[in-house]
Amino acid sequence: MEKKLIKIIIALILFVFSMVVKFENVWINNILFIISYIIVGFEIIRKALRNIIRGKIFDENFLMAVATIGAFGIGEYPEAVAVMLFYQIGELFQSYAVKKSRKSIASLMDIRPDYANVYRNEKEEKVSPNEVKIGETIIVKPGEKIPLDGIIFEGETTLDTKALTGESMPKEAMEGDEILSGCINLNGVIKVKVTKEFGESTVSKILDLVENASSKKSKSENFITKFAKYYTPIVVSIALFLAVLPPLFISNQSFSDWIYRALSFLVVSCPCALVISIPLSFFSGIGGASKMGILIKGSNYLEALSNVETIVFDKTGTLTKGIFEVQRVKPAGISEEELLKMAAYSEYYSNHPISKSIKKAYGKEIDEKQIIKTQELSGLGISARIGNQDVLIGNEKLMHKHQITFTKCNDIGTILYVAIEGKYAGYILIADKIKEDSKIAINELKKNNVKQTVMLTGDKKEVGESVSKELGIDKVYAELLPNGKVEKVEELLKEKSEKGKLAFVGDGINDSPALALADIGIAMGGLGADSSIEAADIVIMTDEPSKIIKAIKLSKRTMRIVKENIVFAIFIKIAVLILTALGVSTMWEAVFADVGVSIIAIINALRILKIKNIK
Amino acid sequence: MNNKFKIKGLDCANCASGLERAIQKIEGIKSANISFMAERMELEYDQNNEDEIIKKVKKVIKREEPDVTIEKI
Numbered sequence: 001m002e003k004k005l006i007k008i009i010i011a012l013i014l015f016v017f018s019m020v021v022k023f024e025n026v027w028i029n030n031i032l033f034i035i036s037y038i039i040v041g042f043e044i045i046r047k048a049l050r051n052i053i054r055g056k057i058f059d060e061n062f063l064m065a066v067a068t069i070g071a072f073g074i075g076e077y078p079e080a081v082a083v084m085l086f087y088q089i090g091e092l093f094q095s096y097a098v099k100k101s102r103k104s105i106a107s108l109m110d111i112r113p114d115y116a117n118v119y120r121n122e123k124e125e126k127v128s129p130n131e132v133k134i135g136e137t138i139i140v141k142p143g144e145k146i147p148l149d150g151i152i153f154e155g156e157t158t159l160d161t162k163a164l165t166g167e168s169m170p171k172e173a174m175e176g177d178e179i180l181s182g183c184i185n186l187n188g189v190i191k192v193k194v195t196k197e198f199g200e201s202t203v204s205k206i207l208d209l210v211e212n213a214s215s216k217k218s219k220s221e222n223f224i225t226k227f228a229k230y231y232t233p234i235v236v237s238i239a240l241f242l243a244v245l246p247p248l249f250i251s252n253q254s255f256s257d258w259i260y261r262a263l264s265f266l267v268v269s270c271p272c273a274l275v276i277s278i279p280l281s282f283f284s285g286i287g288g289a290s291k292m293g294i295l296i297k298g299s300n301y302l303e304a305l306s307n308v309e310t311i312v313f314d315k316t317g318t319l320t321k322g323i324f325e326v327q328r329v330k331p332a333g334i335s336e337e338e339l340l341k342m343a344a345y346s347e348y349y350s351n352h353p354i355s356k357s358i359k360k361a362y363g364k365e366i367d368e369k370q371i372i373k374t375q376e377l378s379g380l381g382i383s384a385r386i387g388n389q390d391v392l393i394g395n396e397k398l399m400h401k402h403q404i405t406f407t408k409c410n411d412i413g414t415i416l417y418v419a420i421e422g423k424y425a426g427y428i429l430i431a432d433k434i435k436e437d438s439k440i441a442i443n444e445l446k447k448n449n450v451k452q453t454v455m456l457t458g459d460k461k462e463v464g465e466s467v468s469k470e471l472g473i474d475k476v477y478a479e480l481l482p483n484g485k486v487e488k489v490e491e492l493l494k495e496k497s498e499k500g501k502l503a504f505v506g507d508g509i510n511d512s513p514a515l516a517l518a519d520i521g522i523a524m525g526g527l528g529a530d531s532s533i534e535a536a537d538i539v540i541m542t543d544e545p546s547k548i549i550k551a552i553k554l555s556k557r558t559m560r561i562v563k564e565n566i567v568f569a570i571f572i573k574i575a576v577l578i579l580t581a582l583g584v585s586t587m588w589e590a591v592f593a594d595v596g597v598s599i600i601a602i603i604n605a606l607r608i609l610k611i612k613n614i615k
Numbered sequence: 616m617n618n619k620f621k622i623k624g625l626d627c628a629n630c631a632s633g634l635e636r637a638i639q640k641i642e643g644i645k646s647a648n649i650s651f652m653a654e655r656m657e658l659e660y661d662q663n664n665e666d667e668i669i670k671k672v673k674k675v676i677k678r679e680e681p682d683v684t685i686e687k688i
Contacts, residue, residue: 054678060629094627102652163668212619215648215657225632275628319687 008088011040015081031528034075058232060096060270067266069204072262072589074256079587083267089116094457096277099293101280104287104609105210111182112146113204119191128197129181140185140193145283148181149201151194157188164206166293178493182206191212209295213286216298217279220562224278227570236576239265242581260587264580267590268573277565277601279500283606285558291611293541301537302600304520305555309500310492311450311548315457316515317507318524320432320547324353327413327433331426343418346384346393349374354414357430376421381416392419399424404542412466432466441545442471454492455484457512486513495518505548522548527590528593545551567602572597618665622649624683637679644675655686656685 014036018029034404040063048065056062064087071080116129129147131137137153140146146159155172161167161183170186173179180194182203198204208463243262249255252592253526260482282299289296296302328535331339344362347355348371359366372385380401381394392398399406408413413431417424442453454475457464465477493502504511504518507525513534516523523536533539540547576593581587625631629661638647638658650675660668669687676683 050681056679060627091626098652102654105653211653211655212657214652215650215653215655217648228629228632272627272629275632279628279650279652483685 003094004088006083007039008092009034009089011081011085012256015041015085019078024449027486030077033081037068037072037084040081041065044084044087045069047268048209052433054060058236061329063232063236063266063270063393066565067263070259070263070266072412074259076260079324083591086591086595090598093599094602095274097275097280097606098364098470098608101284101609104284105173111145112207113145113181113203115139116147117144120323131203132198132533134194134197136194137192140190140192142185142189144185146179146181146183146185146197147201147203148192148194149192149196149428150179152177152179152190153193153366154191155188157190158186160186161182164202166291167542171240171590175524176232183607193578200563206295209297209533209539210286210290213296213298216300218299218303220303220559220566221278221282224275225272225565231274232269232271234271237267238262238577239579251476257583261293261580264585264587264590265577267587268580268593269504270594272598274566274598274601276598277605278562279570281558281562281565281605281608284605285554288609288611289551289554290521292547292550292554293532294554295539295541296551297537299599301520302558303553305503305538305552306559307499307501308450308455308503308520309496310452310502311445312456312489312492312502312504312514312518313485313545314504314511315455315464315504316565317504317543319438319455319471320434321430322507323434324357324414326428327431328411328429329361329426330409330429332407332424334420334425339428340419341389342386342389342420342425343393343416345371345386346382347375350376350382353429354416358416358428359375361428371587389420390422393417400567412463425526433465434470434544435545437469437544437546442473444546444549445552448549448556450552454488456480456488457481458485462609482510485511489514489517493519503548505545507543522551547558554611561604561608565604567599569597617659619658620658620685622654622656622683622685625651625654625680626682627651630680634676635681635682637667637675638672641668641671641675643671653657661668 014032018036023029027216044061046059048059051059051062064084068080068084071083083457112302113129115126116122116132117139118127118132119139124139129280138148138150142389152173153176154175157222158170159173159179160170163184164180164182181201182258239262242265243259246258247255253286282302285302286296286299292440313319329336329340338615340358340362343358344368346370347358348366374382374384376382377394377398380398381392384391385395392402392404395415396408396417399419402422404419404422406417409429410431411426413429416428416430419429445453452475453473454466454477455468455473457476457478458480459478461478464476468476480488489502489504496502501519503520504514505517505521505522507523512606515523520538521536522538522540523533524540524545538551576589578587580590628651631649633650635647638639640646643660643664649655657670673685676685
């Protein structure tokens, strides 16, 4: 690249010099032009000759060679040099842009760990992550990348997950926590028990996904390659006719004039400028998205995302946190603290998610000696003796059964009524919490032309309706079995318009069939859930629904730029072709239609990389 | 099964699609996909004849784009 740049600069200086300083003897100027041409165009001529031998005539090296040598032939020296010179400048610029765009993905590739410090035979060994087996111990020091997925069993630290999630806040991790490969260990030394081989580790899966992203091509890409396939032969054939027919059949027409027009056609006929900006745009789009923690598996999905008409959400784990939390403690006659304590003690031996949430809410050490006995009453709750008190904790039925008068709570969620020594002591409301940004996400979707939002849930009707009402979701289907979700997605697919797309958003657990069935399957909280990375078309690494908005905005921006580039490039090319055929425009305009258009289109495409202004 | 290759030395996106078309025509190749941006090629073929097919692919590459090299990954 450096060498090419130097050649271009030298040739450019000679060219400008020869344009400005006019010698008495024109041949001095012409020789300067020829030297400049050879410096900048030798490589093209060499490739063109090589291709002629192989019978490849629509190759752009060949086209450029014919156009420029032809221009020399009819005495248009400056034009000949200019075409070659600007063509090479365009090429150089193009390779710079491609490199820059590739880098946006390469920075994501930085997450690939080079080595792992494995603990073997009581010694630390530095080995390739590939060689580490499940169950082995690895040591990760500050500043190192986590090479394999595992569980911390010694030490604590903070992790930088930015490369994976786009999240700039470091994450705390300590003993017992599961950690994912690809994160960077910031400050503590940790010992980790490996739970997955390298090939199965998060980092490998993500890299694989990103590296393969561009193999699924979008409609726009296919359109433009097809266009190029026919465009060049057609323009070249017209050029041939232009050079020969008018001078033969129309009187007073000189060959050199028409050959000049034909050569200009050849300059405009190069397809590359047109072709490059489209994959470049998509590649930049996918790169930009990955920086925000959104992995898109192909240009076709990025394209489809701009036409989303219906978004179907799974409720639990997607719009809600999927974790049961104590929402309210309402004591009657005793303190809040005391009520929670009695509940936590009674539920101590149970492993039900609801029991866990109560213990978590209580948050204090439990003195096992005070738990005299506990008994699970199937379908009712628990009866226990804590200290010297009898405790009943459970649903309405349990209270009725023991003829305890209580105040009924009509809120949505699971309600646990507590009675101490046969007397009502209050209730605890436990519910799944809606994610902080769910409401903003639904609201913004409407603003981004999504016509319909739908929520599917296996939960009770009241729960589903209360959540959808709070979020402002259009339609809700509750009490669905896993199969029912797939059926609903099928129905909705039939209802939507032909051009509009349906996206299904789930957390990847149990909903792979729906993810696969939808036009676009979006998996949330991709970190850690292997199945979702495989089943989905788009993986959102964090569990924020609002990232979907960012993805849609990025997709719309990409598609707008792609369309601008297609329309702009084709319009200018055809306009210049017509003007050239009429003899209005010259080879200089042809150079602009080739190189100028390509540079403008590339600059336009690179705008996609600026993800900072996507809010 | 998809076989992945790193493909280097492609000049432009149009050359990539030209090469892709040429490789698709090779007997024994079920599908070929070249991404210019990612410098990747994905080929689907009968694994039993792998050596022979790759030889043919390399021959086509040599004819179409002599500066291009491939490496299986």
